[in-house]
Amino acid sequence: MTNSIAEVVNSDVVFITGSNTTAGHPVIGARIRQAKQKGAKIIVAEPRVIDLSSDADVFLQIMPGTNVALYNAMMNVIISEGLQNSAYIEERTEKYDDLVAAVSSFTPEKAAEICGVSADDIRAAARLYAKAAKASIFYSMGVTQHTTGTEGVMSLSNLTLLCGNIGIESGGINPLRGQNNVQGACDMGGLPGDLTGYQKVANPDALAKFEKAWGVKLSDKPGVTLTEIVHKAGHGDIKFLYIMGENPMVSDPDLNHVEEALKNTEFLVVQDIFLTETARLADVVLPAASFAEKEGTFSNTERRVQRVRKAIEPIGNAKADWVILMDILNRLGIEKQYSHPSEIMAEIASLTPSYGGITYERLDQLGSLQWPCPTTDHPGTTYLHKAAIARGKGLFKGIEYKPSNELPDQEYPFLLTTGRVLYHYHTRTMTGKVDGLNALSPESFIEINPTTAKELGVNDGAKVRVSSRRGEIATVAKLTRTIKQGVVFMPFHFSEGAANMLTNPALDPISKIPEYKVCAVRIEPFDRVSDYV
Amino acid sequence: MVKLTIDGKAVEVPKNSYLIEAANAAGIKIPTLCYLELHKDKRGDNASCRVCCVEVEGRKNLAPACATPVMEGMVVKTDTARVIGARKMMLELLLSDHPQDCLTCGQAGKCGLQDLCYQYDIKESNYRGIMSDFPVDESNEFYVRDMNKCVNCRRCVMACSSFQCTHALDFASRGFTAHPTPPFDDPVSESVCVSCGNCVSVCPTAALLPKTKVKYRNWEVSRTTTTCSYCGVGCQLDLLVKDGKVVGIEPVDGAANNGLLCVKGKFGYNFINHPDRLTTPLIRKDGKLVEATWDEAYTLIVDKITKTKAEFGGDALAGLTSARVTNEENYLFQKMVRAGFGTNNVDHCARL
Numbered sequence: 001m002t003n004s005i006a007e008v009v010n011s012d013v014v015f016i017t018g019s020n021t022t023a024g025h026p027v028i029g030a031r032i033r034q035a036k037q038k039g040a041k042i043i044v045a046e047p048r049v050i051d052l053s054s055d056a057d058v059f060l061q062i063m064p065g066t067n068v069a070l071y072n073a074m075m076n077v078i079i080s081e082g083l084q085n086s087a088y089i090e091e092r093t094e095k096y097d098d099l100v101a102a103v104s105s106f107t108p109e110k111a112a113e114i115c116g117v118s119a120d121d122i123r124a125a126a127r128l129y130a131k132a133a134k135a136s137i138f139y140s141m142g143v144t145q146h147t148t149g150t151e152g153v154m155s156l157s158n159l160t161l162l163c164g165n166i167g168i169e170s171g172g173i174n175p176l177r178g179q180n181n182v183q184g185a186c187d188m189g190g191l192p193g194d195l196t197g198y199q200k201v202a203n204p205d206a207l208a209k210f211e212k213a214w215g216v217k218l219s220d221k222p223g224v225t226l227t228e229i230v231h232k233a234g235h236g237d238i239k240f241l242y243i244m245g246e247n248p249m250v251s252d253p254d255l256n257h258v259e260e261a262l263k264n265t266e267f268l269v270v271q272d273i274f275l276t277e278t279a280r281l282a283d284v285v286l287p288a289a290s291f292a293e294k295e296g297t298f299s300n301t302e303r304r305v306q307r308v309r310k311a312i313e314p315i316g317n318a319k320a321d322w323v324i325l326m327d328i329l330n331r332l333g334i335e336k337q338y339s340h341p342s343e344i345m346a347e348i349a350s351l352t353p354s355y356g357g358i359t360y361e362r363l364d365q366l367g368s369l370q371w372p373c374p375t376t377d378h379p380g381t382t383y384l385h386k387a388a389i390a391r392g393k394g395l396f397k398g399i400e401y402k403p404s405n406e407l408p409d410q411e412y413p414f415l416l417t418t419g420r421v422l423y424h425y426h427t428r429t430m431t432g433k434v435d436g437l438n439a440l441s442p443e444s445f446i447e448i449n450p451t452t453a454k455e456l457g458v459n460d461g462a463k464v465r466v467s468s469r470r471g472e473i474a475t476v477a478k479l480t481r482t483i484k485q486g487v488v489f490m491p492f493h494f495s496e497g498a499a500n501m502l503t504n505p506a507l508d509p510i511s512k513i514p515e516y517k518v519c520a521v522r523i524e525p526f527d528r529v530s531d532y533v
Numbered sequence: 534m535v536k537l538t539i540d541g542k543a544v545e546v547p548k549n550s551y552l553i554e555a556a557n558a559a560g561i562k563i564p565t566l567c568y569l570e571l572h573k574d575k576r577g578d579n580a581s582c583r584v585c586c587v588e589v590e591g592r593k594n595l596a597p598a599c600a601t602p603v604m605e606g607m608v609v610k611t612d613t614a615r616v617i618g619a620r621k622m623m624l625e626l627l628l629s630d631h632p633q634d635c636l637t638c639g640q641a642g643k644c645g646l647q648d649l650c651y652q653y654d655i656k657e658s659n660y661r662g663i664m665s666d667f668p669v670d671e672s673n674e675f676y677v678r679d680m681n682k683c684v685n686c687r688r689c690v691m692a693c694s695s696f697q698c699t700h701a702l703d704f705a706s707r708g709f710t711a712h713p714t715p716p717f718d719d720p721v722s723e724s725v726c727v728s729c730g731n732c733v734s735v736c737p738t739a740a741l742l743p744k745t746k747v748k749y750r751n752w753e754v755s756r757t758t759t760t761c762s763y764c765g766v767g768c769q770l771d772l773l774v775k776d777g778k779v780v781g782i783e784p785v786d787g788a789a790n791n792g793l794l795c796v797k798g799k800f801g802y803n804f805i806n807h808p809d810r811l812t813t814p815l816i817r818k819d820g821k822l823v824e825a826t827w828d829e830a831y832t833l834i835v836d837k838i839t840k841t842k843a844e845f846g847g848d849a850l851a852g853l854t855s856a857r858v859t860n861e862e863n864y865l866f867q868k869m870v871r872a873g874f875g876t877n878n879v880d881h882c883a884r885l
């Protein structure tokens with residue numbers, strides 16, 4: 001997030017797109033509603049009617065995968081009505097002409113047809129956003145999990161620059177990260193091309209610094225990404241795979257392929273708190289401690305580093321992940337010992353400029369610190385780009401709308417989009433163990449518009465078979481008017497009736513994120529006796 | 534800044550402060566029941582219990598400290614006989630319609646009413662009369678609503694409408710039978726309630742009480758402040774621990790959550806001590822995962838790493854780190870892959 005969560009209550013306009021905030025990030029959802037109570041106007045652009053739709057001054061129920069068309073049309077309106085922030089554009093941005101060229105022919109009428117909403121609503125949203133003194137944007141996987149996800153983000157960033165909303169309090173462009181420490185995993189170098197703090201492995205100075213600190217020679221060749229790792233493991237090119245605290249057997253696209261790949265991996269180590277679907281395929285399973293059993297820090301979606309504190313001893317013979325990793329490092333000849341995670345943080349701070357001023361002492365004293373925090377007397381950064389855009393000037397990029405990789409056709413006539421429910425988290429490794437949460441959300445389902453369901457001959461609560469080019473699953477029909485005809489929705493949490501048996505593994509070429517939000521499926525009622533045996 | 538005198542002490546506080554904040558600044562504790570300290574811009578909105586009343590020179594009526602703005606030159610007394618008499622009367626009125634079953638009540642030890650009655654030596658109420666007789670609502674998966682224990686402080690309504698903004702609750706009826714409830718006195722499970730438990734966390738009594746697997750007394754648990762392990766909001770919370778088990782969770786006023794939690798953060802903790810937790814390393818032997826020692830597991834892993842690296846080079850190894858573990862652990866993981874395996878093949882599932 002460029003800005004902080006608490007700032008949203010003072011926004012004049014909040015634009016929510018590609019995020020079912022009250023389900024995915026409930027407390028931020030509550031704070032957006034607090035903003036509404038204080039007088040903020042709300043714009044929501046989502047494929048489904050979500051909770052926040054009822055709070056919205058403008059609600060755009062767009063077809064999944066048409067985000068860029070919508071944003072381009074909003075910018076078309078803003079520019080043609082002269083609502084852009086010209087002084088800001090002049091002073092703090094460049095390549096404005098590229099944007100004008102890309103959106104000038106993208107009228108609201110054109111987008112209305114693609115997105116399945118009214119042109120007037122697009123105009124209303126554009127005017128509302130552009131006229132606000134402080135407008136913030138919140139988005140999540142509904143923007144990123146497309147083959148054009150990166151372009152969706154760039155297009156949103158164009159919109160914020162166009163109206164001067166970057167570098168001000170209560171404005172900004174705010175991605176909501178799904179898991180508690182996604183931000184931290186990225187910050188800490190859990191990326192094939194990046195060391196900590198996004199220092200590139202291909203940068204000889206950065207690499208030399210780490211080589212010196214760690215006392216080993218390091219490779220300057222960027223590694224391969226998750227999807228490629230799984231692919232290569234399946235083909236025997238990767239022979240040893242170590243998975244810590246993840247369950248790709250439910251979360252990855254095209255699960256049939258993942259299962260095969262993991263089974264083919266010569267040696268698989270899985271470290272987790274439960275025997276997950278993935279752990280069952282491992283050659284060695286290591287029992288890890290839960291967050292309640294260890295010390296450490298998480299970095300939340302607003303770059304805020306906060307403490308994790310140990311409340312109980314590890315269960316049975318389980319060990320904290322940091323202890324396990326240190327033991328293995330030591331056995332691999334990297335001798336450094338840590339008696340407490342605060343010593344690991346000290347090493348991180350010494351190698352990572354943006355974390356340079358973060359110490360356990362300060363965290364315990366202040367409660368939290370937001371990076372960039374370069375020195376121990378730096379107060380941390382609540383919102384980014386205050387003085388100037390980080391890279392110098394804000395760069396506009398002309399983005400063309402491109403349709404999703406796989407669209408409905410005769411054989412697979414429905415568009416499937418996936419997401420989360422409030423009562424579960426990710427692959428249910430944890431929430432699936434909580435009775436009350438299971439009672440509120442017991443099983444996989446598919447949301448279908450009643451009119452569509454009628455054509456299919458499917459009743460509410462009926463079992464249906466859903467298939468795509470990748471696979472086939474059984475799930476339960478949930479009829480609801482919150483979804484458009486022709487579009488269907490499934491949560492991805494469940495391993496029985498897993499949505500990711502169906503999803504399309506086509507990747508965004510830049511971010512390598514799979515297109516979870518759009519694929520084509522066929523739906524059939526379970527009617528033959530043979531279906532039940 | 535505004536200057537005033539409280540119990541003879543001179544205090545100086547910012548202009549828009551309330552008496553209660555001025556008293557806190559002077560180190561004088563004024564008892565409260567309905568006041569919600571969190572949420573600065575809503576302070577004083579509740580003011581329903583009058584337990585915080587104080588005497589202000591020149592005013593005829595006692596003033597609720599939690600809802601009275603400070604004024605220059607104010608002279609305030611917080612412990613006169615009149616003030617104490619009024620507080621006692623408020624408490625006796627509340628107690629007159631409250632089941633006195635503290636022996637078995639789950640809230641004992643952190644109950645606003647119990648604590649105040651203790652402080653003011655109130656054993657029983659001099660006001661006897663009819664008692665409320667509401668049916669107990671157990672329909673929610675995570676908490677019980679027993680309005681017979683409600684002291685009508687409005688905190689739950691405020692939490693639900695002004696902070697959580699779900700609007701599942703409001704007051705119904707007038708006078709003696711007034712009580713907070715979902716519309717039409719339906720079971721809460723049939724309302725728009727999203728089970729966030731924020732009303733439960735702020736209720737001073739056992740009118741709203743979490744359903745817990747393990748029974749505990751509030752003085753039996755230790756508290757550890759930490760960060761929620763579910764989504765990226767990073768809410769701050771306290772883990773309540775009894776006999777080495779996490780038995781409950783309460784919100785903490787962190788920068789991101791301002792005292793709120795959602796259903797997962799508040800009630801989703803039973804996975805921690807779940808019997809299915811992995812408790813020992815496992816190694817696959819003849820196709821089956823069997824229990825092993827740490828040393829066996831480490832030896833096997835390190836042996837494989839070394840051999841694979843020697844035979845096929847570092848790029849034949851890879852690791853997937855986790856968006857669920859700590860920063861320090863992510864750091865060590867990529868260090869292990871880069872420095873130990875000799876490859877940059879490290880990624881995580883954040884894209885999902």
Ligand code: SF4
Binds near residue numbers: 700725726730733
């Ligand atoms: S649990 Fe949450 S939503 Fe339900 S009544 Fe309480 S505050 Fe409102």
Ligand code: SF4
Binds near residue numbers: 683687
């Ligand atoms: S239920 Fe609890 S919080 Fe709500 S009014 Fe009654 S005592 Fe107060």
Ligand code: SF4
Binds near residue numbers: 762763765795
């Ligand atoms: S309590 Fe809910 S909103 Fe807060 S971090 Fe946990 S899961 Fe996210």
Ligand code: FES
Binds near residue numbers: 564
């Ligand atoms: S605490 Fe002030 S009126 Fe209740």
